[in-house]
Amino acid sequence: MEGACVLEVDVNGEEKFFVDKNVLSRFSGRLSKLFGKTSVTGTSKTLKVIFHGLPGGPDAFELMTKFCYNNGSIQITPINTLLLHFIAHFMEMTHDLIMQTEKSLECIPYWTWCETLIAFQQCQEFFQASNSSGVLDKIIDSLVRRIVTASDTSPLSSSPDSSALRLSFDTRSTLSMRNSNHPSSWFEDLLILNSDTIEKFINCMVSRKVDHSTISRFLFYYLKHRNLNAPTDEKRKTTEIIIGLFYSLDTDSFSFKSLFGILRMSSSLDLSKCCRSRLESMVGSQIDEATLDSLLVSAADQGMQCLYDVNLVLRFLKYFLQSSVQICVKRLKKVGSLMDLYITEVAPDPKLKPSKFVALITALPDSSRESHDAMYRAIDMYLQVHSGLAQEEKMKICCAINYEKLSSESCKHLAGNSKFPSRTGIQALISQHSKLKNLLQVQDTNYLRKFRNSTHKEQQLNDTENEQVILYAKRVDISMEDDKLKAHLEGMQWKAMELEKICSKIQNQMTRIMKIKLCSPNGGLRSLPKLCS
Numbered sequence: 001m002e003g004a005c006v007l008e009v010d011v012n013g014e015e016k017f018f019v020d021k022n023v024l025s026r027f028s029g030r031l032s033k034l035f036g037k038t039s040v041t042g043t044s045k046t047l048k049v050i051f052h053g054l055p056g057g058p059d060a061f062e063l064m065t066k067f068c069y070n071n072g073s074i075q076i077t078p079i080n081t082l083l084l085h086f087i088a089h090f091m092e093m094t095h096d097l098i099m100q101t102e103k104s105l106e107c108i109p110y111w112t113w114c115e116t117l118i119a120f121q122q123c124q125e126f127f128q129a130s131n132s133s134g135v136l137d138k139i140i141d142s143l144v145r146r147i148v149t150a151s152d153t154s155p156l157s158s159s160p161d162s163s164a165l166r167l168s169f170d171t172r173s174t175l176s177m178r179n180s181n182h183p184s185s186w187f188e189d190l191l192i193l194n195s196d197t198i199e200k201f202i203n204c205m206v207s208r209k210v211d212h213s214t215i216s217r218f219l220f221y222y223l224k225h226r227n228l229n230a231p232t233d234e235k236r237k238t239t240e241i242i243i244g245l246f247y248s249l250d251t252d253s254f255s256f257k258s259l260f261g262i263l264r265m266s267s268s269l270d271l272s273k274c275c276r277s278r279l280e281s282m283v284g285s286q287i288d289e290a291t292l293d294s295l296l297v298s299a300a301d302q303g304m305q306c307l308y309d310v311n312l313v314l315r316f317l318k319y320f321l322q323s324s325v326q327i328c329v330k331r332l333k334k335v336g337s338l339m340d341l342y343i344t345e346v347a348p349d350p351k352l353k354p355s356k357f358v359a360l361i362t363a364l365p366d367s368s369r370e371s372h373d374a375m376y377r378a379i380d381m382y383l384q385v386h387s388g389l390a391q392e393e394k395m396k397i398c399c400a401i402n403y404e405k406l407s408s409e410s411c412k413h414l415a416g417n418s419k420f421p422s423r424t425g426i427q428a429l430i431s432q433h434s435k436l437k438n439l440l441q442v443q444d445t446n447y448l449r450k451f452r453n454s455t456h457k458e459q460q461l462n463d464t465e466n467e468q469v470i471l472y473a474k475r476v477d478i479s480m481e482d483d484k485l486k487a488h489l490e491g492m493q494w495k496a497m498e499l500e501k502i503c504s505k506i507q508n509q510m511t512r513i514m515k516i517k518l519c520s521p522n523g524g525l526r527s528l529p530k531l532c533s
Contacts, residue, residue: 284319336368
């Protein structure tokens with residue numbers, strides 16, 4: 001071409017273009033300013049320009065050259081709008097191209113789901129340009145609005161295993177969704193979200209009032225598939241981001257089982273201390289949904305000598321008690337029953353320190369247990385294995401027992417259990433004696449109340465039939481009531497004598513135990529049975 005000046009353009013080190021400098025400078029203010037200050041000397045007319053970080057890359061530059069060579073005209077579609085928009089601003093193109101791209105961006109709500117996804121991918125590839133220009137926010141808002149519309153017309157089931165959710169992962173349903181303007185399934189399509197955009201996307205969903213259960217199901221799905229074949233560093237980064245997003249959702253939008261799965265999966269990822277604390281607090285707040293097997297986490301990975309990671313369970317309990325100002329009694333008792341099973345399982349561990357065992361059995365308030373029989377059995381097993389404990393350590397452990405919540409059988413067994421300090425046996429007997437005394441008082445009170453109620457009813461009957469009482473007063477045998485009262489009193493005396501006999505037997509038994517302990521050189525301790533495996 002006569003008078004043409006060849007310009008070599010290196011775009012981001014990815015591709016080179018040879019173009020006419022004069023044609024491009026006519027529409028590009030950036031090139032016009034650049035060459036307006038540069039004089040071409042010598043016989044060579046070839047110039048070279050290197051662009052670093054050109055938004056849109058080679059594809060965008062090629063679209064720009066078509067626009068320039070076509071005398072400032074190009075067809076703008078949803079597929080090329082963003083690329084043209086990015087390079088128009090970067091290359092300081094004529095105002096006409098910028099106006100056309102901005103007009104096209106106003107039509108984002110009318111683009112198809114597939115077109116919007118392609119535009120979203122372009123935003124991710126050139127995040128800095130799309131984020132600073134506000135285009136990324138518009139694309140995300142459009143996608144979220146479509147999800148909200150689809151959820152309103154065909155809401156997903158609240159169950160993660162529901163057929164509706166399984167269909168959302170089906171390839172055929174996803175393909176059919178891509179041909180529609182209102183997607184009813186989007187989990188698989190949004191796996192394209194990266195670490196730069198996932199937070200903005202979820203925050204937009206929250207602001208648009210998308211159901212938190214739906215968001216949490218998507219996050220579980222996203223984490224599972226993104227970490228499938230990813231390197232360790234990427235897994236760690238993705239997991240920490242997802243945990244942070246879970247932390248911003250309602251706690252009832254995810255289950256203990258799902259969160260505990262993330263905890264197990266992330267044990268080898270070396271998460272930050274803050275991130276792991278957040279995850280453990282969410283898991284701990286729902287520990288009432290746990291099973292015994294899920295809590296029996298091996299301590300080998302943490303470098304501890306004991307069999308199970310009791311520190312993790314203690315942290316769970318701490319977060320559970322902190323999760324609410326007033327915990328539901330039903331939930332608290334459910335955790336109490338779970339911990340009875342747990343301490344029974346870990347008690348035979350010879351490496352479990354007394355301080356950790358005491359922390360386990362005292363972690364929950366007394367109201368969490370109706371009975372302390374299970375705790376007594378766990379302590380019995382622990383003392384059987386740790387026979388060398390000092391009396392002070394044994395007393396610290398036994399202080400966790402509420403003797404009032406021990407059954408008669410457990411009290412009787414404890415009174416003759418040589419593994420326990422002698423004071424605990426005395427306390428058990430005192431508790432049992434108190435129970436018997438209270439039982440007698442209750443029976444007496446119940447009889448008197450019954451007798452008074454009976455007398456009151458008879459008095460009311462006499463008041464309503466006053467005339468008949470007067471007519472037949474001479475025929476009433478008052479001695480019958482006296483005989484009835486006398487019989488009841490004799491029965492009560494008999495019961496009192498029986499209870500006194502029982503108390504006497506217990507006291508004799510305790511005296512005999514104390515004499516054996518004082519007289520025996522070994523303190524009356526019997527040989528310990530072998531620990532059951």
